[in-house]
Amino acid sequence: MAAFATAAEPVKPAPLSGIDVQYVDSSVRAQDDFFAYMNGKWLKATEIPADKSSWGTFAKLRDDTQPQLLALIEAAQKEKNKKAGSETQKIGDLYDSFMDEKRIEELGVKPLTVELQRIRALRDKKAIPALISHLRKIGVAGPYAMGVGQDARESTRYAAYISQSGLGMPDRDYYLKKDDAKMADARAKYERHIEKTLAMAGAKDPAGAAKSILALETALAEVQWTKVENRDPVKRYNKVALSKLDELTPGYDWKSAMASAGVAGKIDYVIVSQPSYMTGFNQVLASTGLEAWKSYFEWHLLRSYSDYLSKDFVDADFAFYGTAITGVTENRPRWKRGVATVEGALGEAVGKLYVAQHFPAERKARMEVLVRNLREAYKQSIDTLDWMGPETKKEAQLKLSKFGLKIGYPDKWRDYSKLTIKRGDLVGNVMRTRAFGYERGVAKLGKPIDRQEWGMTPQTVNAYYSSTMNEIVFPASILQPPFFDMRADDAANYGAIGAVIGHEISHGFDDKGSQSDGDGNLRDWWTKDDRAKFQVKADMLTKQYDGYSPLPGYNVNGALTLGENIGDNSGVAIAYKAYKLSLGGQPAPVIDGLTGDQRFFMGFGQVWRSKMREAQQIVQIKTDPHSPGQFRANGTMMNQHGFYEAFGVKEGDKMYLAPKDRVTIW
Template identity: 70%
Template sequence: MNRHLLSTLTLSLLAACVSAGAADNAVTADRSGIDTQYIDPDVRAQDDFFTYLNGKWLKTTAIPSDRASWGTFMQLREDTQPQLLGIIEADQKDPHGKAGTDTQKIADLYTSFMDEKKLETLGYKPLAGELARIRTLKDRKGVPDLVAHLAKIGVATPYGIGVAQDAKESTKYATYIRQGGLGMPDRDYYLKADDARMAATKAKYERHVARILALAGDKDADAQARAIVAFETALAKAQWTKVELRDPVRNYNKMDVAQLAALTPGYDWKAALAAAGVANKIDYVIVGQPSYLQGLDRILADTDLETVKAYFQWQLLREYAPYLSKAFVDENFDFYGRTLTGVDVNRPRWKIGVSVVEGALGEALGREYVAKYFPPARKARMEELVANVLAAYRESIDHLDWMGAETKKEAQAKLAKFTPKIGYPVKWRDYARLTIKRDDLVGNVERAAVFAYNRNIDKLGKPIDRDEWSMTPQTVNAYYNARMNEIVFPAAILQPPFFDANADDAANYGAIGAVIGHEVGHGFDDKGSQSDGDGNLRNWWTADDQARFKAKTDMLVKQYDAFEPIPGYHVNGALTLGENIGDNAGLAIAYKAYKISLHGQPAPVIDGLTGDQRFFMGFGQVWRSKMREAQQIVQVKTDPHSPGQFRANGTLRNQAAFYEAFGVKEGDRMYLAPAQRVTIW
């Protein structure tokens, strides 16, 4: 989706940027790595650790007017953007940036986005051909071909076809079909009529659709908008919830083309697969949500053709509005920024332009970023941290009191096959087939989407590319890939306060150590634990061990269900379960890894803080954050991560060592009775 070109790297992780240099080669043990200046002495650590540690920051920091949230994640991302801009501007001046080079493509894509004067003269004309293509749709037989075309240029459609590793045969690529096509963040925005906020947002969404259609010359925009929102509401009713989408077994439904055709007799899947470019390369597909496809079949049959065409025109305009004239940009921001997230002001154009380059040419830009800002010594330190965390997991699994020997053997076998990736890919992406023109922004975005689509489809029939990354090096984040059984840590996250090469290791283990433990923990969370070390969906648990594991995770669901960031809006413990397991397991394992790193020696006291205190403070300061109310609602409805204050406090309450480090006792608000604490890994 082209919208992703603007949002690829909007989820950042952390604070102040560190320049590359020789200082990374040494650790100064008298530096704690803890931002003690933000401690609020009026709040007891034993009652609200998050506010105790970050209270002064919470009191004095305003969310920037162009942001939906602010904190350590966003600050680090904010600090990284000027570095990326500097690289882009240098590429613009590079005399060696000849046609066809990555340097030329980076420079020209950014230039095409920043030429607002030209875009103003064009209006929506760059989309005239695509709009005409939709308007000439003669009957429903043409829908599969139109869906395939729009998907290739990045437009949201009611279903998506893509290629990924087969979840049960991870040594081969397979074709997946999944639900999609909504213009708002979640089905609840369409269906929660009894929620005043949701209902108001839906009404504003309909007005927004009408205004965008009117800008593109639709003389019946109001009526078309009503029909479009009704169509999307029908899609929402048929779609699976985000909790249901977390079940990897239920979402794996292998079918041959004949079975797929029988599932939805009114839709021509042979034509759809042929138009998508996969028909001659497959003998089966994996359907994510079969009941949704059946519902879609009925919805298309019951919807008049004019509404179907209006819906596709809307989705085209929605995706490309950020690349058109100011009227489209402003209207797009008014809903997706101001209404949905509560942001007052759009981001400066140059920042959005950097994100556009990252979305289309992320690894090309990342290669230059790594060369300038990521010293080899930092990667070496990270490798040591990862090794200690994996050692702590090995030891922890052996000593689990709730898991039997047979399951432990399988867990250790999976752990032994984990592949860490740190900093940047060993093989960089080749953008030779992507054409970028200095004076054609919409064309550039379309070609970038087609390039990404074709690159994905071309994987069919080829060996698994185990060197591929799903994030760029400049992404402030990390991930676990179950089918690869890999943990990946991009270069940009390896900065303070996640990773401070010049600080004592206690804070590093509490911060980046917990991130490492978190990502490994995903391999053993409620989803990841259903795959083996080769990345295949396979039940490797005994029934008794699985029951004991579920009892523990059910306790965690109830803990997080009780958190209420906004009155009336609770954290969804089932939706956030995987991330909550990752946080709780990751911190517990990181603590053990920290102890391993001390080699039996006592930790020094720095700034009056013990090693254990600095460890837990290192974890707590990572989640320093504030969020606008509208964005908080989006998060609890759609995000598998809990809000920052609960990622801190909710995790710490389950750690026995935290109680000892800060003297937490019965009667304190952070206190949970031992029987109520959840310890999994």
């Protein structure tokens, strides 16, 4: 007799595989190009949306979240009898001020009048230090940036940091690569864009000013550190007493700079990230005329606020930064830019609403199980590493035991009570928002570290590791398919979100994160022999990725992307071990003809489904520590022994690396 389920024993639906088999391209062998095999049909059928520089799983999830956020924001906008000063009032009125195009057009550049006059009124360069600090408060880039963060060697206290800044193009290479036709084209378009923007703002000699600005920024670029140099946390940590800053920048008025920055009397030292740059900047300051500096500050003010001015400024800004730099042909709809503006200003206030409607509690509970297995896999792996000795292993286990975990959303929401938002005052709202964020940082000086604070909003499709907090953070919005599917069997989830978790944990042990201990302090806790063995593996990975080329003439920078490549390599290896632990010794089910191991690796492969415009690909190669998606998929798989077994990869296959050439870290 057939068995029938009773009300007390509901039939559980069979778990899904979690794999988008509709996109699998069977004309490509998994053993030759795993990325194309997993995503080939999607790659052939998908066009990058006109308002995007790239498209893929991350971008789609972010885009899918936008209507959800819009509904929450519009509800606040339309709510009647809003209490003045409430988060609802601030969300609604900020969005309303962004969408009030008629008023924005009427105002033109007028909302920047006070700041433009402040810059144009400069009579000598002695006033520049105070001006740089003032502009920094309202989010305008200057030759250097000052901000507050945890002291990387004393993680129980906050410190002021000074770092290089002030370029209007994505990277120093855009200024300095004279033999690259694309860089030369970008420089020419940049100069024309500056000229056009300054002319719209009523500058006296926009063409001459544009030339002087490009020359000034080129001089700054020449003394800036490269992206690779900036990856070294020890070299970037340079504690300098305020009384000694003059030795780096003779004659520079740090007293007025600190007073204008609001930190005078609150600090007795700063951490200078690039000392040689600061000396170089001071020399550029001395050798460049006042009028050029005034034009430079005016340009960066306009550049920073163009999105909030009249349509002529918005269109000019998009024509350069959207089309010329990233290849995007159509600006985002105004409502999406409005949502982004509200998120930038009131991210956690919006996040609170988002979580209440779109983040079921059971997701967090299942994630905690995943993380527990990942931790155990790391713990076991440390004990069995053949390249790490007992002394270093002890420290590694201690650091792992101190890892913090944040999932979904903060336990304590950010307080926006001191932020004033006024309907009909878009530029003023943005200025006050930026100043609020800056002053919030300065207010931390002298106070205990806030360990409940988040560096991302719940609606952010991303995750991160903080070396000073020694914690991993997973916002609610990334905990969706294809990263995490509550309906799917564990295999795909471990291959996707499990690998992301493993990736973030591994940042605590990569070439950068491994230089901080379990308390978040920069400290060398490795033996020299273990560090040397680790470096051999890191160098092998660097060389592998140096060989990948997404565009003719442009190769992945293996040194720049090393930390993220280690993260992918280690994340998949540990997630695979954690998946095996989750099975509890039982065989994995076969679903849709796919074994558990196959679904695990396919879960990872489909996460990196993506396409990118050529111009944006160049920006990524020059500036992004992450490798392009196809190499995150293929490069990672080629180093995983389990992948070879799951898909029968053999010598002669294009995905094959000899065992001696595979990089196995964890």
